[in-house]
Amino acid sequence: MKQRQVPAQQKTFKLNNPVVTSPSDMRKCLASDADSLPFVSIVVPVYNDDKRVGSCIEALLKQTYSHKRYEILIVDNGSTDDTRSVIQKYPVKLLVEQKIKSSYAARNKGVKSASGEVIGFTDADCIPSPDWIEKGVENLLRVPNCGLVAGRINPLFKDPKRPNAVETYESIMHFRQKKYVHSHKYGATANVFTYKKIFDKVGLFNDTLRSGGDNEWGRRVFTYGYRQLYADDTSVAHPVRNSLWNLYRRTVRLVGGNYSQRKDYLDMITLWIRSIRNTVAIVTRALFGMHPVDQLNGAKQKIHFISVCICVELFRNFERVRLLMGKKPSR
Numbered sequence: 238m239k240q241r242q243v244p245a246q247q248k249t250f251k252l253n254n255p256v257v258t259s260p261s262d263m264r265k266c267l268a269s270d271a272d273s274l275p276f277v278s279i280v281v282p283v284y285n286d287d288k289r290v291g292s293c294i295e296a297l298l299k300q301t302y303s304h305k306r307y308e309i310l311i312v313d314n315g316s317t318d319d320t321r322s323v324i325q326k327y328p329v330k331l332l333v334e335q336k337i338k339s340s341y342a343a344r345n346k347g348v349k350s351a352s353g354e355v356i357g358f359t360d361a362d363c364i365p366s367p368d369w370i371e372k373g374v375e376n377l378l379r380v381p382n383c384g385l386v387a388g389r390i391n392p393l394f395k396d397p398k399r400p401n402a403v404e405t406y407e408s409i410m411h412f413r414q415k416k417y418v419h420s421h422k423y424g425a426t427a428n429v430f431t432y433k434k435i436f437d438k439v440g441l442f443n444d445t446l447r448s449g450g451d452n453e454w455g456r457r458v459f460t461y462g463y464r465q466l467y468a469d470d471t472s473v474a475h476p477v478r479n480s481l482w483n484l485y486r487r488t489v490r491l492v493g494g495n496y497s498q499r500k501d502y503l504d505m506i507t508l509w510i511r512s513i514r515n516t517v518a519i520v521t522r523a524l525f526g527m528h529p530v531d532q533l534n535g536a537k538q539k540i541h542f543i544s545v546c547i548c549v550e551l552f553r554n555f556e557r558v559r560l561l562m563g564k565k566p567s568r
Contacts, residue, residue, distance in 0.1 A: 271303035275355045275378070277370055278433075279309045280347030282340040283361035287319040289476075290361040294327045297359075302370035308352060311361075312343040341442035341450035344426065348436050356433050358426040364393065364474040365428075372471040373430035384439075384463025385431045385455065387424025388471030390414050395479050402541035403484050406549070407477040409530055409542070410519075411487075418467040423455020428473045435463065447566050448494025481548060486567070488549055489556040493566025502561065509557055516550045 279297055283290050290311070297309050309329040313321055315338060324331050334346040348356060357373050359365055366372075369388070376386045392408035394400050400408065417423055429451070439457045442450045459465060478484050495508060520543050523530045533539050560566065 271306060274303055274306045275374060276353040277307040277355045277357055277374060278351030278353030279307060279357045280312065280344055280351065281359055281361055282312050282314055282343035283316065283320055284314040285316045285318045285320060286361045287323050290320055291323050293361050293363055294329055296364045299367055300370045301368045307370055310347045310350060312347045314338065314340060314343040337444050339444045339447060341446055342444035345441040345444055348433065348441060351433055354433055356431055358429045359473055360427045362476055363427050366472045369471060369473060372468065376466055376468040376471055377430045380464055380466050382464050384435055384458040384465055385424055385429055386466045386468050386471060387414050387418045388428040388468045388473065390425065390428050391472055391474045393474040393476045401479055402545050403481060404477045404479050405538065406542055406545040412475065415467045418465050421452065422459035422465060423452045426451040427475055428471065446494050446497050448490040484549065485552050488552040489567045492553050492556040493560065496560045497566060505557065505561065512553055513550065516546055520546050
């Protein structure tokens with residue numbers, strides 16, 4: 238008797254970036270046959286983070302997605318602490334990128350070594366939710382011509398009941414993934430899913446950048462005509478910086494990344510003016526309890542928040558002057 242053949246469209250349904258009429262349809266599809274799920278490569282760059290990379294790996298090893306259908310690539314970017322020793326304790330692939338000191342060079346190393354058709358990015362200090370991969374793949378597949386999915390980044394406080402001024406500032410100003418996607422056409426690589434074929438089309442991350450490479454790459458994806466999706470149900474927890482020193486280091490790194498993307502001094506001066514204007518606007522909004530800083534409680538918290546805003550702007554200005562004098566961007 239002639240064996241009944243399954244239509245080709247059904248056999249390749251997950252690999253052709255289908256349109257799904259409802260989330261329940263996609264969940265049924267994902268649960269029906271583990272072997273037919275897209276293979277996923279998770280890429281995590283790391284540099285001198287031996288205290289936190291283990292927690293990230295443990296969260297990635299406990300995912301609801303079929304363990305046969307994903308791999309974890311941890312890419313060390315020349316750490317000098319015990320980071321590699323920690324990584325080697327786990328059943329993951331350790332890659333090393335030492336030639337170029339850039340997290341984007343480390344991510345590129347992971348992309349080149351990836352076996353998966355889907356690639357997920359997170360950072361070594363992040364804790365992905367148990368269904369992170371499952372939700373990331375689900376959202377990526379349900380949108381036709383999808384170039385990237387950027388998921389929610391939840392702030393992780395040292396003491397959630399008593400966040401300090403820097404933590405409050407960070408949680409309001411630096412975890413706005415939805416705005417990044419809708420207004421700036423990129424997703425922070427602490428939580429992004431894409432297809433490996435997208436890199437074949439638009440190119441790898443710009444590894445000359447110390448910061449802002451996710452922004453530059455995301456805008457390339459958008460320019461090529463791919464759709465971008467913010468997915469609130471695809472989440473990771475990211476620790477907030479809790480000291481002015483840590484905030485200073487992040488700020489100068491971001492300024493350096495922006496500086497590296499500017500074509501001339503005029504572009505840099507224009508960005509400088511815009512930054513000061515934006516700081517004035519956010520301080521004004523804090524004073525009057527306007528979005529996005531309407532969650533501040535009382536005069537004391539507002540004063541603390543505004544003080545951190547002013548410090549950050551001073552950090553930016555100091556670093557811009559340093560760069561305009563010919564110094565190299567900080568890591």
